[in-house]
Amino acid sequence: MNMLDCIVIGGGPSGLSASLTLGRARRNIALFDDGTNRNKVTHESHGFITRDGIKPQAFKEIGLKELENYPSISYFNTTITEIIKDTSNESYIVTTKDGQQFSTEKIILATGIQEMFSIQNVRNYYGKSLFSCPYCDGWELRDKPLVVMADKEERALHMAKLIYNWSKDLVVVTNGLELSNEGVQELQKCNIKIKSEPIKNLIGEDGYLQKIEFVTGETITRSGGFVIPSFYRPNQFAEILGCEIQDNGAVVTDGVGRTTQKNIYIAGETETSGPSSLIISAADGNRAAVSVNTDLTMERFGLQA
Incomplete structure (x- = not known):
């Protein structure tokens, strides 16, 4: 398996934004999404400047279309079922429900949350x-x-x-x-x-x-x-990977997407375990991607000098 720079899990606004930022930074990444975004039941999304009133699926399709401009981005419409850490080099093996495996240096968790009524x-x-x-x-x-x-x-x-x-x-x-x-x-x-x-x-x-x-x-x-629903994460990746979780369910970060586990980043509603707007989630994705790119740059600069 070729080693990816980063895998982004979740194709909502935070995952799309993170992917765009990393693609523009010429990083080799893969975006995985299984179409379970919680806003898909909504007929219109509001509050995102230039996109007020857009249908959530149309917003997503525009985002995915924009990613096609960057050849280092691969998109997979499938579910991630397992993430295993390779302790020998601190990379990760990610497995999909259809058995495909991918190796990556870094992961951004952007899978969002779901409602309970x-x-x-x-x-x-x-x-x-x-x-x-x-x-x-x-x-x-x-x-x-x-x-x-x-x-x-x-x-x-x-x-x-x-x-x-x-x-x-x-x-x-x-x-x-x-x-x-x-x-x-x-x-x-x-x-x-x-x-x-x-x-x-x-x-x-x-x-x-x-x-x-x-x-x-x-x-x-x-x-x-x-x-007013209750919210939950649809998977336990943050817990399984050893990220520190606050009592309120939010994942502990440095404020720009880095979790307490090296090479694991988080963005959007996945981080807070609570609802967020499109525009804030997109901003969170950008911040996490900048952290990923900064860390990759610092880790490799000395080797390339």
């Missing part, structure tokens, strides 16, 4: 009328009758206050959680309604929410809103 039926509406990020989708839902669904008080209060800027017609639904008196008072002073009964069902058509039904039989009419 505690409320039944949310995925039928997620990406069309229910969203998790008001900065991404709040403008499109402005002034509509909205719901905030959260089963933890801190999250419910934070999101409700945030969404109130886009719509004053707001109901907070806690799916069985009773808010504290202080929390109730905070919301009620802005006339934000609270429903603490457990949710029985979400009702709507073709992904567009119409009503929320509670176990009591009561229903409320809502045309969309925001739900």
Whole structure:
């Protein structure tokens, strides 16, 4: 196997950005992606200047097309199943689900995160009328009758206050959680309604929410809103490779993508284990790639002099 300079795992904005930066630095790299980007359920992506409102798949296709300008970049549409460290030279052997193997000096983990929902039926509406990020989708839902669904008080209060800027017609639904008196008072002073009964069902058509039904039989009419999921990494590569992880799930780095494991770098939502915007994830990918290229340069300069 020929030794690659770097393998980038994940073709979201951070992985695409990292690949572009390394390709322009004339590094021999491979980008692996299996199409599981969590924003693929969204019809439009927002907040990325010059690309506001673009479909996520179109954004990705533009990024991949740009990478074709750089001959040192190879792209593989497949899943990485195993990463093994070669302790003899501190390189890594990466194996795909179809049995291909690649050897690389450095790895950028950019596989992102995925959502988990505690409320039944949310995925039928997620990406069309229910969203998790008001900065991404709040403008499109402005002034509509909205719901905030959260089963933890801190999250419910934070999101409700945030969404109130886009719509004053707001109901907070806690799916069985009773808010504290202080929390109730905070919301009620802005006339934000609270429903603490457990949710029985979400009702709507073709992904567009119409009503929320509670176990009591009561229903409320809502045309969309925001739900706060939990997030997890779809793989354990950071843990398996020995990267230090904080108590909150974030990977410990030097601030520019280097993890506590030599030659392992990380970017985007994979690093924080929390949601991020396209533009911030892309910036993270650029920073990690610059760190990779800087380290390769310093490690080889003395040998070439």
